[in-house]
Amino acid sequence: MTHDMTKGRLLPILIRFTIPLILGNLLQLTYNAVDSIIVGRFVGSGALAAVGTGNPLITLFMLFEQGICLGAGVLIGTMYGAKDYDRLKRQISTGLIAGMVFSAVVSLLVILAAPQLLTLLRIHPSILGEAVAYLRLIALGMIFNFLYNYFAATLRALGDSRSALYFLSVSAALNIAGDLFFVVVLRMGVHGAALSTVISEALAGLLCWLYVQKKIPLLQLGREWLNFDAGLLKLTLSYGFVTAMQQSAVQLGKVGVQGLVNTLGVASAAAYSAGIRADDYAMIVEQNIAHAMTSVMAQNRGAGLQDRVRKSFQYGMMLEAGYGILSGIVFYAAARPLIGLFSTDPEVIQIGTQYIRMMAFMYILPAATNGIQGYFRGMGDLKITLVSSIINMGVRVAAAAPMILYFHMGLEAIPWACLLGWVGMMVYEIPFLIRRKLVQK
Numbered sequence: 001m002t003h004d005m006t007k008g009r010l011l012p013i014l015i016r017f018t019i020p021l022i023l024g025n026l027l028q029l030t031y032n033a034v035d036s037i038i039v040g041r042f043v044g045s046g047a048l049a050a051v052g053t054g055n056p057l058i059t060l061f062m063l064f065e066q067g068i069c070l071g072a073g074v075l076i077g078t079m080y081g082a083k084d085y086d087r088l089k090r091q092i093s094t095g096l097i098a099g100m101v102f103s104a105v106v107s108l109l110v111i112l113a114a115p116q117l118l119t120l121l122r123i124h125p126s127i128l129g130e131a132v133a134y135l136r137l138i139a140l141g142m143i144f145n146f147l148y149n150y151f152a153a154t155l156r157a158l159g160d161s162r163s164a165l166y167f168l169s170v171s172a173a174l175n176i177a178g179d180l181f182f183v184v185v186l187r188m189g190v191h192g193a194a195l196s197t198v199i200s201e202a203l204a205g206l207l208c209w210l211y212v213q214k215k216i217p218l219l220q221l222g223r224e225w226l227n228f229d230a231g232l233l234k235l236t237l238s239y240g241f242v243t244a245m246q247q248s249a250v251q252l253g254k255v256g257v258q259g260l261v262n263t264l265g266v267a268s269a270a271a272y273s274a275g276i277r278a279d280d281y282a283m284i285v286e287q288n289i290a291h292a293m294t295s296v297m298a299q300n301r302g303a304g305l306q307d308r309v310r311k312s313f314q315y316g317m318m319l320e321a322g323y324g325i326l327s328g329i330v331f332y333a334a335a336r337p338l339i340g341l342f343s344t345d346p347e348v349i350q351i352g353t354q355y356i357r358m359m360a361f362m363y364i365l366p367a368a369t370n371g372i373q374g375y376f377r378g379m380g381d382l383k384i385t386l387v388s389s390i391i392n393m394g395v396r397v398a399a400a401a402p403m404i405l406y407f408h409m410g411l412e413a414i415p416w417a418c419l420l421g422w423v424g425m426m427v428y429e430i431p432f433l434i435r436r437k438l439v440q441k
Contacts, residue, residue: 005159005296006081006303011315014292017161018319021288024152024165027172029284033277033342035193038179040342043189045270048343050130051190052273053123053258058138060251061106065146067244068099069153070291072236074243074298074377077157081302085218092154092219093227095236103146110139121259124266130190137194144198147205151212156295158218167207175200242382246389253393253421257414260397260404267345268411271352274342275411278335278356282327286367289319290374297378309378317371324367332360351411358415365422372429384432388425396421 005013040048072095079088110117114135115128123131148171152164175196182192212219221227254276261272293316300308331338339352369392373385396417403413 018292063247067247071239071243073153077298078302081299141198144205151208171204293374320371324364392425
């Protein structure tokens with residue numbers, strides 16, 4: 001069901017819109033984390049490290065896809081707010097065709113180059129075979145992942161953040177059941193975890209497709225799904241490519257950090273794999289508040305309601321700040337049992353617990369940066385989000401390298417490097433934010 005967000009009280013709209021996004025992403029994180037938990041407990045630390053090393057690479061490519069979806073979503077939301085429905089339909093069909101072709105090509109390239117990509121990350125030779133197998137199987141699901149994310153982004157742009165959640169719930173349940181069956185019962189190891197993920201992604205994408213065909217009149221395009229508008233593709237790329245590059249820059253930085261962590265040994269790699277899963281749970285709420293801000297502001301910007309755009313930003317930042325403080329307290333207290341979910345190895349638990357507790361003190365910073373990025377995306381200033389993300393990850397990798405390789409700080413170097421990256425990001429963004437806010441008054 002679509003929803004016009006240019007009317008009504010903004011804070012309740014933001015909260016109602018954000019909650020399904022959070023629940024959906026928590027489900028997505030859960031079925032990703034289940035792979036690591038089951039593999040770590042029933043296969044071993046080596047397999048956990050193999051899955052953890054493969055995930056940043058496949059996530060890099062999937063986040064590029066999601067960036068295209070986010071950029072297209074900004075355009076769709078703006079067109080919907082402006083009631084330009086004919087152009088909106090052509091925009092949706094063009095984005096779908098381009099994204100499907102791109103996903104198929106990238107999937108093939110990842111399958112062919114998996115050993116070389118993992119070798120660049122300096123993965124330990126003892127787990128290279130498992131990591132290659134996992135990466136190749138996961139790559140098969142990229143086209144399904146795109147299908148789900150594209151329709152989810154489209155529905156969000158039209159004011160519907162709930163429908164995709166229902167389909168993801170079914171997919172998550174299937175993934176958990178599949179992990180237990182393939183890994184625990186059939187003892188397929190990392191192959192079983194990857195296969196379960198691909199099957200669940202295919203189901204989520206298929207359900208989204210069927211839903212928009214049956215329930216959303218605006219998206220019942222029939223033969224118009226084959227409409228391809230080169231002009232709109234260029235516009236989509238001008239938005240989507242910048243957003244995709246921003247998403248990819250963040251993940252590319254994480255891949256660089258993963259390569260540094262791999263030099264610390266299997267125990268640290270396994271602890272980091274578990275630790276970043278916990279980070280994902282903490283930060284996904286911050287990211288979804290920002291995505292809600294983007295969707296609400298894009299519709300209101302399309303309708304020319306600048307006062308509602310400003311208020312959306314203010315309310316969004318209040319939500320970000322409150323959550324950033326709360327999540328730091330909760331995750332600091334729960335650090336050890338969280339790591340214990342992923343591994344029973346005492347060394348892994350000790351290293352991972354220290355990592356999470358250090359990161360917990362800093363969760364307020366990504367809350368602020370996510371909110372600011374949500375504002376700039378909603379306003380269409382995507383180059384600012386790209387440059388700030390490059391600064392963040394560039395500083396992070398540049399700081400982590402000497403801390404690990406020369407000062408031998410171990411995994412504790414990563415939280416300090418993250419802190420420096422977030423500070424650099426804010427130093428760049430805040431002057432643009434102040435200038436833009438003053439211009440709008």
